[in-house]
Amino acid sequence: MLTYMRPILLATLVAGGLIAADKYPSPRFADPRRTERLEAALPRIDAIMRAYAGEKKIPGMVWGVVIDNRLAHVGAFGVRDRVSNAPVTNGTAFRIASMTKSFTALAVLKLRDEGKLSLDDAVAKWIPQFARMELPTRDTPPLSIRQLLSHSAGFPEDNPWGDRQLSATDAKLDEWLNAGIPFSTPPGTRYEYSNYAFGLLGRVVTKAAGMPYEKYVRQEILSKLHMDETTFEFSDVPAARRATGYRLKPDGTYQEEPPLPHGVFGSMGGLLTTATDLGKYVAFHLSAWPARDDVDTGPVRRSSVREMAHLWTPANLTARSAAGVLQASEAGYGFGLRVSSDCRFAHIVGHGGGLPGFGSYMAWLPEYGVGMFAMATLTYSGPAEPISQAWDEMVKTGALRKRELPPTPLQTLMRDHILNLWKHWDDAEANSIASGNLFLDEPIEQRRMEIARLKEEVGECSRAGSVLPENWLRGQFNMNCANGAVGVFFTLAPTQPPAVQHLAFQKLASEDVRIGAPTGLPAGVACTQ
Incomplete structure (x- = not known):
C-alpha cells in the first residue's frame, strides 16, 4: 500500500513516461478479418x-x-x-x-x-x-x-x-x-x-x-x-x-x-x-x-x-x-x-x-x-x-464496427488504483488520485460507506476488465462479482497530472455487461418501432 501517494503517483507517471509517451493513442480496428x-x-x-x-x-x-x-x-x-x-x-x-x-x-x-x-x-x-x-x-x-x-x-x-x-x-x-x-x-x-x-x-x-x-x-x-x-x-x-x-x-x-x-x-x-x-x-x-x-x-x-x-x-x-x-x-x-x-x-x-x-x-x-x-x-x-x-x-456482416480507442497508460494506472480502493479502501490512496472537487462533491466517509454497502450486495468480485475508454480522459471498467456485476465510471480533470474528478460505482444487470468489451448498441442499430 502506498503511503505518500501523491508524490509516488506523480513519480510513477514521470518515471514511466506516461505523461509524454502514448498518452493520446489513436483508435484502431480490432477485427483482423x-x-x-x-x-x-x-x-x-x-x-x-x-x-x-x-x-x-x-x-x-x-x-x-x-x-x-x-x-x-x-x-x-x-x-x-x-x-x-x-x-x-x-x-x-x-x-x-x-x-x-x-x-x-x-x-x-x-x-x-x-x-x-x-x-x-x-x-x-x-x-x-x-x-x-x-x-x-x-x-x-x-x-x-x-x-x-x-x-x-x-x-x-x-x-x-x-x-x-x-x-x-x-x-x-x-x-x-x-x-x-x-x-x-x-x-x-x-x-x-x-x-x-x-x-x-x-x-x-x-x-x-x-x-x-x-x-x-x-x-x-x-x-x-x-x-x-x-x-x-x-x-x-x-x-x-x-x-x-x-x-x-x-x-x-x-x-x-x-x-x-x-x-x-x-x-x-x-x-x-x-x-x-x-x-x-x-x-x-x-x-x-x-x-x-x-x-x-x-x-x-x-x-x-x-x-x-x-x-x-x-x-x-x-x-x-x-x-x-x-x-x-x-x-x-x-x-x-x-x-x-x-x-x-x-x-x-x-x-x-x-x-x-x-x-x-x-x-x-x-x-x-x-x-x-x-x-x-x-x-x-x-x-x-x-x-x-x-x-x-x-x-x-457484423464487421462494420467503429475503431476502438485503446486505454491510455494513465487510465490503466487509475483503474489499478481504483481496484485497490475497492478491495481495501485507504483514505491516503483515495486522496492521492482525487482532484480537489471529488471529496467536496461527496465526502470521503460517504463514498467509503457506499462502496462497503455495494460490496456486501454483490459479493466477492472475481475479475475486472480493462478500461473501456470513452475518450482519453474518461472511461469505465466492469467487474464480475458473485451476485452480479459492477461498472466503475471515472473522469479525469484538466490538470497535470490528471486526477479523478468523477468516480461512480454502479451495480449492473448481468445481461448488460460484457467484461473487457464496450457496452452499448452495435453499429447500425436503428431507433425504430
Missing part, C-alpha cells in the same frame, strides 16, 4: 444498386465501395450511351455536378493553410463588388468566405437557376455582381443551399492562388491524388470513355441532354470523373481519420479535411427517413460537404450531384473506415437511397 467480412456484403450491395438502376430506368450507372482507404469494389449497370450501347466501366467519365463543391472547399482550405487567405476574410477583399453591395439590414456584418463555404451567406436556394449557369463567363458574373444579389435570409443565421456561393468561391480561389481556379485544382489536388481521369471539360474526355446524359420523358422515352460547357460556375458543379478516380478521392477523405501523429502526405492537411466534415450549419432534424422509416436524423452542411447523423451512425459525410443528364452521390462513415459512391446517366437520379441500404448490408 474486417475487410474480408465486409466484402461478403458486396454481392448483396451489387443487387441493391442494380435494382435501383432498373427501377429508376437509368441508362447507365457505376458504383464503388471503399474500405480502409482502398477502392475495394466497382460495379456497373447498363451502357455509357444509347447509340454505341458500350457498357459502363470503371473508366467511364460522368459529370458529378455539385460533388465538385468539395473540391472547391479543399482548394479554399489549402490556400488558408498556406496563409494566402482567411476563412473570415470579407468576400469584398477578393471580389470588390461586395464592398458596394447592398446588404439586407444595417446590422449585417460583411459577408465572409466561411459563410460562402457553409451555405450561410443568406443567398436564396438556386438549384433550378444554378444548374443552367455552368457555362457562364467571367463577364456575365461581373454583370450579375454589379447588379447586386437579392438575399432570402439574414446572412449568418441559417442554412440555404447556394450554387452562386460556390461560383463566387471559384473566383476567390483564382485571386488568392494567382492562377485560374481550374488550374489550381488540377495542379494542387487532382494531380497529387493521381486523379488523371478527372477534368472540368467534356471535350477533354475521349468519346469512347464519356458517359452521355439523358432525361426520361413522360412517354417513357429518353432525351439526350447536351453537355453543358465549362465556365465560371465550374467551381460549383463542373467536374467529370471515373469510378477509378472517385475511389481515390473518397479514400483520401477517409484517410483523414483518425487524428494521429503520422506525417501528412495528402494535398491538404488531414485536420483541414476533418474540418470540412464538421457540421457548421445545421439544416434540419427529421423523424423519418426518405423511405418513411421512423428514424431520427440530423443534417446540415460543413465546408463543401453534407454532414448528418442518424440512429445508425453518428457521423455520415458526403454530397450529391445533379445536373441535366446526370445524378451522383458519394458518402462515407469516417469512424467506420468505409465509403461508397455512385454515378448515373439520368437527370437528378442521385442514388443516396441504395447507398443507405448498402450500409445496412455491411452492418449485417
